[in-house]
Amino acid sequence: xxxxxxxxxxxxxxxxxxxxxxxxxxxxxxxPLISPSEPLAQNLSASLSSPGGSAFFGTDSLGRDIFxxxxxxxxxxxxxxxxxxxxxxxxxxxxxxxAGYFGGVLDSVLMRVSxxxxxxxxxxxxxxxxxxIGPGIANLVGVLVIIRWPQFARLVRGQVISVKGMAYVDxxxxxxxxxxxxxxxxxxxxxxxxxxxYGTMSVGAIIIDETALSFLGLGIQPPAPSWGVMLADAxxxxxxxxxxxxxxxxxMIVTVLGFNLLGDGLGYLLNxxxxxxxxxxxxxxxx
Amino acid sequence: xxxxxxxxxKTYFKTTHGTVKAVDGVSFSLNRGETLGIVGESxxxxxxxxxxxxxxxRNIGAGIVDxxxxxxxxxxxxxxxxxxxxxxxxxxxxxxxAGTALNPVMTVGDQLGEVLSVHLALxxxxxxxxxxxxxGLVELPNPSQxxxxxxxxxxxxxxxxxxxxxALSCGPEIIIADEPxxxxxxxxxxxxxxxxxxIKGKSExxxxxxxxxxxxxxxxxxxxxxxxxxxxxxxxxxxxILRQPLHPYTIELLEIYRxxxxxxxxxxxxxxxxxSSYEDVPGCAFAGxxxxxxxxxxxxxxxxxxxxxxxxxxxxxxxx
Amino acid sequence: xxxxxxxxxxxxxxxxxxxxxxxxxxxxIVPGDIVRVxxxxxxxxYTYANxxxxxxxDIPFGENFLGFxxxxxxxxxxxxxIQQRSVNQVxxxxxxxxxxxxxxxxxxxxxxxxxxxxxxxxKDRRAIGQAVNYGxxxxxxxxxxxxxxxxxxxxxxxxxxxxxxxxxxxxxxxxLPGLAIGLPLAAFYARVARASMLEVxxxxxxxxxxxxxxxxxxxIINHGLRNALIPVITQIGMDFGMFMTGAVLTxxxxxxxxxxxxxxxxxxxxxxxxxxxxxxxxxxxxVIVNLLVDLSYIRLDPRIASAIVREGSDADR
Numbered sequence: 059x060x061x062x063x064x065x066x067x068x069x070x071x072x073x074x075x076x077x078x079x080x081x082x083x084x085x086x087x088x089x090p091l092i093s094p095s096e097p098l099a100q101n102l103s104a105s106l107s108s109p110g111g112s113a114f115f116g117t118d119s120l121g122r123d124i125f126x127x128x129x130x131x132x133x134x135x136x137x138x139x140x141x142x143x144x145x146x147x148x149x150x151x152x153x154x155x156x157a158g159y160f161g162g163v164l165d166s167v168l169m170r171v172s173x174x175x176x177x178x179x180x181x182x183x184x185x186x187x188x189x190x191i192g193p194g195i196a197n198l199v200g201v202l203v204i205i206r207w208p209q210f211a212r213l214v215r216g217q218v219i220s221v222k223g224m225a226y227v228d229x230x231x232x233x234x235x236x237x238x239x240x241x242x243x244x245x246x247x248x249x250x251x252x253x254x255x256y257g258t259m260s261v262g263a264i265i266i267d268e269t270a271l272s273f274l275g276l277g278i279q280p281p282a283p284s285w286g287v288m289l290a291d292a293x294x295x296x297x298x299x300x301x302x303x304x305x306x307x308x309x310m311i312v313t314v315l316g317f318n319l320l321g322d323g324l325g326y327l328l329n330x331x332x333x334x335x336x337x338x339x340x341x342x343x344x345x
Numbered sequence: 346x347x348x349x350x351x352x353x354x355k356t357y358f359k360t361t362h363g364t365v366k367a368v369d370g371v372s373f374s375l376n377r378g379e380t381l382g383i384v385g386e387s388x389x390x391x392x393x394x395x396x397x398x399x400x401x402x403r404n405i406g407a408g409i410v411d412x413x414x415x416x417x418x419x420x421x422x423x424x425x426x427x428x429x430x431x432x433x434x435x436x437x438x439x440x441x442x443a444g445t446a447l448n449p450v451m452t453v454g455d456q457l458g459e460v461l462s463v464h465l466a467l468x469x470x471x472x473x474x475x476x477x478x479x480x481g482l483v484e485l486p487n488p489s490q491x492x493x494x495x496x497x498x499x500x501x502x503x504x505x506x507x508x509x510x511x512a513l514s515c516g517p518e519i520i521i522a523d524e525p526x527x528x529x530x531x532x533x534x535x536x537x538x539x540x541x542x543x544i545k546g547k548s549e550x551x552x553x554x555x556x557x558x559x560x561x562x563x564x565x566x567x568x569x570x571x572x573x574x575x576x577x578x579x580x581x582x583x584x585x586i587l588r589q590p591l592h593p594y595t596i597e598l599l600e601i602y603r604x605x606x607x608x609x610x611x612x613x614x615x616x617x618x619x620x621s622s623y624e625d626v627p628g629c630a631f632a633g634x635x636x637x638x639x640x641x642x643x644x645x646x647x648x649x650x651x652x653x654x655x656x657x658x659x660x661x662x663x664x665x
Numbered sequence: 666x667x668x669x670x671x672x673x674x675x676x677x678x679x680x681x682x683x684x685x686x687x688x689x690x691x692x693x694i695v696p697g698d699i700v701r702v703x704x705x706x707x708x709x710x711y712t713y714a715n716x717x718x719x720x721x722x723d724i725p726f727g728e729n730f731l732g733f734x735x736x737x738x739x740x741x742x743x744x745x746x747i748q749q750r751s752v753n754q755v756x757x758x759x760x761x762x763x764x765x766x767x768x769x770x771x772x773x774x775x776x777x778x779x780x781x782x783x784x785x786x787x788k789d790r791r792a793i794g795q796a797v798n799y800g801x802x803x804x805x806x807x808x809x810x811x812x813x814x815x816x817x818x819x820x821x822x823x824x825x826x827x828x829x830x831x832x833x834x835x836x837x838x839x840x841l842p843g844l845a846i847g848l849p850l851a852a853f854y855a856r857v858a859r860a861s862m863l864e865v866x867x868x869x870x871x872x873x874x875x876x877x878x879x880x881x882x883x884x885i886i887n888h889g890l891r892n893a894l895i896p897v898i899t900q901i902g903m904d905f906g907m908f909m910t911g912a913v914l915t916x917x918x919x920x921x922x923x924x925x926x927x928x929x930x931x932x933x934x935x936x937x938x939x940x941x942x943x944x945x946x947x948x949x950x951x952v953i954v955n956l957l958v959d960l961s962y963i964r965l966d967p968r969i970a971s972a973i974v975r976e977g978s979d980a981d982r
């Protein structure tokens with residue numbers, strides 16, 4: 059099945075993304091084993107030392123080992139990312155399905171509500187809520203779910219509406235199948251592909267959001283080794299100790315890239331029409 | 346007088362399930378002023394042949410393209426760059442689906458004008474005049490107004506006429522018409538073909554007409570090429586073939602056409618199948634469906650048997 | 666046509682109302698006494714009473730909200746008690762900075778992103794097309810604030826070519842921040858443009874354009890681009906909000922006093938009137954830009970124009 063010119067491209071993407079994420083998860087799990095020091099352990103005499111020796115990535119202003127902190131930070135990012143995704147997925151899918159299937163007032167209300175959510179500048183809503191209810195990982199996860207669910211709901215709703223209009227759903231309904239069964243058996247499977255793709259790519263965005271909020275002091279609080287917290291600290295020493303910015307930054311880029319690659323590859327894989335397009339398009343371009 | 350010669354054309358598509366040999370060794374020639382009809386049921390490779398002759402095989406996704414296309418003393422396949430001057434200007438294509446063939450966000454007149462600018466270097470009022478003239482030539486009412494319309498604002502029949510106008514715009518020698526107007530209703534199709542015949546009658550235009558309708562064939566084509574499974578089964582003068590078809594496929598095809606024409610629902614045909622495009626067919630392409638198929642037919646590909654000046658047939662059975 | 670514009674405006678009004686509503690609710694749901702939160706625990710009773718009345722906290726929410734809406738129609742977005750000046754003034758101060766930054770970012774995105782995306786589509790089979798595609802992916806895996814830090818480090822500190830903070834040195838101060846916002850978005854739009862172009866290139870009319878002998882370049886530009894850019898432009902229009910106020914982090918890093926930083930600092934300072942005014946203002950801008958994009962869409966795609974005309978005449982019956 060997985061053969062052909064277009065497929066090798068897709069495979070490369072999925073595999074590279076998958077490899078990155080797997081490595082990341084492994085690093086997060088074995089963090090204690092590979093860290094030379096405790097992430098919170100201060101050593102003021104060695105503060106702001108450049109990379110070298112036992113501190114591969116250098117140390118920060120309080121002498122904490124950057125490498126250990128980056129490694130432990132991956133735990134935070136992954137946990138937040140996957141938790142928020144799972145919750146958003148369920149909430150968004152559920153609401154989107156309701157709105158799409160039953161339509162009418164329910165649908166209109168959902169659309170207006172999500173419109174309002176989406177017309178706030180990105181992250182601003184999160185910032186405001188975090189400012190009110192206080193920082194902390196639980197609050198953060200909740201807030202991130204609140205700002206993301208409308209997108210999932212809209213996606214699912216769109217899918218449900220287009221599937222609902224198809225002949226085989228009408229047939230099932232006429233045959234008297236219970237609505238719940240129709241939803242589960244016919245509609246839900248069709249939502250998988252775009253939801254999985256969008257979901258995977260969202261994890262990257264969620265991690266970026268967490269980092270951004272922590273960077274602003276509105277998310278994870280110091281001394282926890284969130285990459286955002288590390289970057290906030292790094293900002294002040296950017297000239298003197300660039301390694302404070304570079305390593306957490308690279309970690310973030312690689313993580314987000316991994317999820318984006320995986321999501322991108324999945325997007326093409328799960329959409330057979332896209333694959334064919336690749337073949338035909340190549341013909342039209344003489345280049 | 347021969348103006349186009351096609352030798353052993355091959356167009357293969359590589360897919361995830363195998364290689365599709367859409368055109369597998371097709372040869373024919375076109376004489377000045379004649380209409381050559383290419384007939385056969387859906388999927389036998391007629392359209393791909395047309396596109397391949399136009400040098401567009403790769404553009405529709407073909408992996409392997411081979412053969413020779415001789416025009417004006419040169420093999421266009423040997424030097425693909427020649428197609429730049431030939432396409433649209435000397436050999437023009439009328440595509441099958443009028444609705445999707447034109448750019449939806451440009452007016453019909455602009456798209457016609459484009460070809461005039463590029464091939465004939467016309468501009469300004471001269472170009473405008475020619476546009477109106479061409480649209481009138483293909484019998485479109487209100488040509489100057491029509492030129493300002495967008496494709497979605499025109500009916501199928503009108504669009505087909507526009508495509509005809511574009512094809513004729515630069516005074517080509519050859520027109521390849523891929524089932525023109527076949528998706529429209531028969532009256533309109535007949536009208537459009539009539540227009541084409543009129544125009545053709547007044548010039549030395551040569552045409553390759555792809556069709557699947559008996560009426561269209563008998564009225565428009567001087568010679569016929571009968572295709573099946575990407576290969577030519579029979580070729581010759583239309584009158585002769587219709588009067589006395591020789592290849593089993595031609596016989597069956599004509600029976601089907603006559604049967605459908607007469608509206609006889611009790612047509613009885615050998616329920617065969619088009620060989621799956623992905624199979625490699627060592628023998629005759631029609632072997633799977635032929636009533637007279639023998640072992641030899643399945644293993645050995647029949648060579649074209651030349652019966653007389655105009656007639657060839659590819660069948661083992663006849664040479665016996 | 667006019668009816669269409671009116672109808673679109675009508676849909677947008679509930680959205681603005683929603684934003685106004687939520688931002689007004691803030692005043693009521695803040696834990697603790699809002700006046701003390703804004704002005705500090707030890708505010709004198711006189712000021713306390715005045716501010717409380719001025720904010721309308723003693724009258725029912727509905728009345729208060731209506732009053733606010735009436736003020737808005739008069740163009741008055743409120744008064745900041747912390748800064749002791751009108752919200753309008755505060756916003757007007759921040760606006761020019763934001764406008765300059767938005768323009769620079771937009772330019773970066775459009776000039777870098779779209780050609781790159783189109784190139785990637787046209788050369789999709791070649792190595793360069795693939796390289797660009799993946800490069801773009803790396804590009805938008807990098808959030809703007811991170812890029813801001815890297816740019817600050819590389820061009821500001823190490824190379825010293827550009828200022829790393831403040832809007833003082835004129836337009837050149839906007840280069841790094843503009844790049845920080847513009848480049849990741851350029852990467853994103855490069856992919857959008859690429860996808861759109863690839864989609865267009867599979868269309869029948871592209872094949873026929875080649876079939877009638879039009880040169881390759883002409884086919885790509887007049888027929889390919891013309892159709893492919895429509896969804897890209899629409900997308901940019903819809904994301905305009907992101908250009909304008911998503912700059913919070915970048916403005917903070919580069920110390921530019923624009924709307925983004927204004928929103929952030931008003932959250933930190935608990936300056937609710939300013940926050941509410943700024944939110945409403947940015948929502949308004951986004952809404953207007955969306956409308957303009959919709960209208961331009963009509964000009965770009967004749968099919969939409971006729972659909973609207975038909976809709977309009979239907980609605981008359």
